[in-house]
Amino acid sequence: MIKPGLKIGILLTLIVVLPSLFFSAYEISNLNKNEVVIDSIYSSQLESILFSVNQYSDDVVNGWANQLDKGKYGLEKEMELLVTKNYAIDAFYLIDSVKQILLPKEKITADSISKLSHQLENALANNKGSIERLQQYIKSGYQKIGVLDFEMKGKSLFAFARAVDTLSVETVFLLVDTQKFIRENLGPKIQGIAQDQFFISVIDKKLNTEIYSNVPYDDVEKNIQQRREIWLFPDFDLGIQMKGNTIEDLVRERTKTNIIMLIVMDLILLLGAWFVYRNIRQQMKLTQLKSDFVSNVSHEIRTPLALINMYSETLEMGRLSSEEKKQEYYRVINTEANRLSNMVNNILNFSKMESGKREYHFKESDLNQNMLTIFENYRQHLYKKGFEINFKACADLPLIIIDKEAVSEALINLIDNAVKYSGDTKRIDIVCDKNSDFAFIQVIDFGIGIATKDQPLIFDKFYRVTSGDLANKVKGSGIGLSIVKHIMEAHKGQITVESSKEKGTCFTMSFPLQ
Ligand code: ADP
Numbered sequence: 001m002i003k004p005g006l007k008i009g010i011l012l013t014l015i016v017v018l019p020s021l022f023f024s025a026y027e028i029s030n031l032n033k034n035e036v037v038i039d040s041i042y043s044s045q046l047e048s049i050l051f052s053v054n055q056y057s058d059d060v061v062n063g064w065a066n067q068l069d070k071g072k073y074g075l076e077k078e079m080e081l082l083v084t085k086n087y088a089i090d091a092f093y094l095i096d097s098v099k100q101i102l103l104p105k106e107k108i109t110a111d112s113i114s115k116l117s118h119q120l121e122n123a124l125a126n127n128k129g130s131i132e133r134l135q136q137y138i139k140s141g142y143q144k145i146g147v148l149d150f151e152m153k154g155k156s157l158f159a160f161a162r163a164v165d166t167l168s169v170e171t172v173f174l175l176v177d178t179q180k181f182i183r184e185n186l187g188p189k190i191q192g193i194a195q196d197q198f199f200i201s202v203i204d205k206k207l208n209t210e211i212y213s214n215v216p217y218d219d220v221e222k223n224i225q226q227r228r229e230i231w232l233f234p235d236f237d238l239g240i241q242m243k244g245n246t247i248e249d250l251v252r253e254r255t256k257t258n259i260i261m262l263i264v265m266d267l268i269l270l271l272g273a274w275f276v277y278r279n280i281r282q283q284m285k286l287t288q289l290k291s292d293f294v295s296n297v298s299h300e301i302r303t304p305l306a307l308i309n310m311y312s313e314t315l316e317m318g319r320l321s322s323e324e325k326k327q328e329y330y331r332v333i334n335t336e337a338n339r340l341s342n343m344v345n346n347i348l349n350f351s352k353m354e355s356g357k358r359e360y361h362f363k364e365s366d367l368n369q370n371m372l373t374i375f376e377n378y379r380q381h382l383y384k385k386g387f388e389i390n391f392k393a394c395a396d397l398p399l400i401i402i403d404k405e406a407v408s409e410a411l412i413n414l415i416d417n418a419v420k421y422s423g424d425t426k427r428i429d430i431v432c433d434k435n436s437d438f439a440f441i442q443v444i445d446f447g448i449g450i451a452t453k454d455q456p457l458i459f460d461k462f463y464r465v466t467s468g469d470l471a472n473k474v475k476g477s478g479i480g481l482s483i484v485k486h487i488m489e490a491h492k493g494q495i496t497v498e499s500s501k502e503k504g505t506c507f508t509m510s511f512p513l514q
Helices: 004-070 075-085 111-126 128-139 178-194 247-316 323-354 367-384 404-420 469-473 480-490
Strands: 089-095 100-102 146-148 155-163 169-177 198-204 209-213 226-229 236-242 363-365 388-392 400-402 427-434 438-445 494-500 504-512
Touching: 004 075, 004 155, 004 169, 004 178, 004 198, 004 226, 004 236, 004 247, 075 089, 089 111, 111 128, 111 169, 128 146, 128 155, 128 169, 155 178, 169 178, 178 198, 178 209, 247 323, 323 404, 323 480, 363 367, 367 388, 367 400, 367 404, 367 427, 367 438, 400 404, 404 427, 404 438, 404 480, 404 504, 480 494, 480 504
Parallel strands: 388 427
Antiparallel strands: 089 100, 089 169, 146 155, 155 169, 198 209, 198 236, 226 236, 363 400, 427 438, 438 504, 494 504
C-alpha cells in the first residue's frame, strides 16, 4: 500500500509541478522559435536596405546614360555637363562612329591619354560579348548600362549602346573613379538611409578593408551582420550593422530574461509544493500523535483506577483483618489517587498552555528549599521502588524569581521520567548548581538513554520514543517534556538534555539569576 505522505507528494507533483514544468519547457522551445522568426525578419530587413543602396547606384548610372542619350543639348554637350557635375566621371569614350576620348582636361594629363586609350582598346577586345549584348538590347528597344571587366586600379568602366539613327548604333563608355563614385554619389544616399540606426560601410573585398562608412572607421567597433556585393562594382561589398544593441542582442536578452523568469517561477512553485507537502505531512504526523496520545492517556488512567477499585473493594468487604495490611492498602489507594491527580493536572496544564491561558505567579524563592521539599516527598516512595536517590544543594544560591508551583511540576516530570526510563540501574541524582549567570537543576539517571537523533524531538508535544524494549513498554502521554520546556521558557531559562544510549540521561533546567 502507498503511504499517505507519498500519495500527497505524487498528487502535488501531478497537479502542480508537472504541468508547470511542461508549460515552461513548451514556453522555452517557443521562445527559441520566436527568436529564429525575428532573426529572419531582421535579416531580410537588412537585406532590403542593402538592396536599396544597390538599386540607387544603378539608378544613378542609368540616369547618366539617359541624360547622354536623350538630353536636349546633344551627346557632346551633355557629356560636358555631366562631367562638370559628377567628379567621379573621369572620361567618355565613343566608338563605332568617331572613336574618340573626351576628357575633362583637369582630370587626366595629356601624356596618359595614349596609355588610357590603349587600355580602353584592350577592354573593348576583352568585353566584346558584353558590348554586343548591349547593342543587341538597344536594337530591341531596351537600353541598359553595363559594367565591363577593366584592369585599371581604382577605375570602373561602364558602357551603354545608343541608336544614332535607324541603321547605326554607337557605344558610349564612361570611365568612372570608383572610390569617388562611392563617396560622392553613394555616400549621401548611405547617410540618408543609415541615419542614426545603422552602420553601413563599403568594403574592398580583395583587401578586406573599409573604404567608406557613414561613421568613420575607428569610431566604433563594427561587427558587420550582412554583406552584399555592389552590383556595379563587383570588387566591393556593402556591409550593414545595427547601432547599439542589435535586434539579435535584444531578442537574445529578452529570451534570456524570459527563461530566467520561467526557471525562477518553477523554483518558487517547486518550493511552494514542497512546503505544502511538508505541512501536510506534519499535520498528518500530529494527527497520528494525537490519536496515540488519547489511547496512551486512557491506558495510563485505567491502571491506577483499576488498582483503586480493587483495593477499595477489598477494604469495603472487610476481608482484611490485620491493621497493617489495611494501612498498606490505604497507602496504595492514596499513591494511585495522587498519580491520577498528577496526570490530570498535567493534561489540564498542557491544555491551558496550548490555548495560551496558563498563568505564572512569579515570586522570590529559595530554589534549594523548593527542591528539598520535593526530594523529601519523593524519597520514601522511590526508596520503596528500589531507587537510590541523591540530592546535592547549591551553595550560596541567592533567592531567584520563579513560579514555585510550576518549577515543582517541571522537576516532578523529570523525576517521573528518570524513574520510568531507568531500567536496571536504579539511581537518580538531583543536583543544584550555579555559575555567574544561571542557576541549574539537573536530574540525572543511569537508564536507557536517548538516541542522538531523538534528542531534539523529545520536547515536541506528543513525541515519544517507541524503539527499544523498555521505551516501548513504558506508558506515557508524550506531553511531560513539552510542559517542562514551556515552563522554562516562561522563566526565560531553558531545558537541555545530554544523553547516551544505555548509559543514562541528564536533563538540565537553567534559570537566569538576573
Ligand atoms: P512520556 O509521557 O512519553 O514520558 P515525555 O514528554 O515526558 O513523554 O518524554 C518524551 C520522550 O522522551 C519519552 O517518550 C522518552 O522516550 C524520552 N525520555 C524522556 N525522559 C527520558 C529519560 N530520562 N530517559 C530516557 N528517555 C527519556
